[in-house]
Amino acid sequence: MKTIGEAAAELGVEAHVLRHWEDVGALAVPRDGKGYRMYDDKAVEQARTVLKLRRVGLSLPEVTAAMAPKKSQAQAVVRAKIAELEAEVERRQQAIAFLQHTAECRHRYLDECSDCAAFVREA
Template sequence: MKSSGDNGASLMSIGALAARFGLATHVLRHWESRGLLHPVRDAGGRRRYGASDLTRVATILVFKEAGLSLETIRSLSATAGRAGRQGILRAEAEELRSRIAAARASLELIEGGLNCAYEDITECPNYRRRIAEQVVSRGGAVRPGKS
């Protein structure tokens, strides 16, 4: 994915591109080393970025904000078929659903503690239920509310 389609018009340096997105130049170099960016080089060997690179950096940032790893982003860009890309995204969606479920469970426990009338959070029914579930899931048995 070279920038040669930009016809040399308004090519920018690595510093200019990095500044445009509020990134350090080493980030762009790292992305290049991971196969995410492919800048053209001028006669002196310096990287030059065009309009397609602007789009590519914006795309990487959007995917990173969505929680995708650099490897997943690279795989998405390297996968030619729609079915392949959908497979990658399906796996990412499932992982995200799992993280969301874990975050909801964490929030429930924390909010239960905030709303607990007991002096000791370990005496709260919500906390005791979660502890009992943890013990049972690990192969033991315990009754909520009993020590």
């Protein structure tokens, strides 16, 4: 069993972060007889999962939903995040293509280049 401070140190987060995760329902932590949070192995592992989900881009409401008891609910949240990340990757790839073209473009001004103008017109 670990105190909140010990669990936070192990996870590399501040204790207030763990409290917040518990407050919003992303983390369930057992209490001792005096009401102190006691992080058993299950609670630490759950916090580690929350941390990983946060690091891959899920918001706390998404984390809470992704850790729902119903697998179908969790899968729906994760699939939606995958779609969002894939769309972001596509936008970034388009940005890189545009910037690479403009860096190599022989025209002095972007509006003089039909390729640059085509990039600009894209949604």
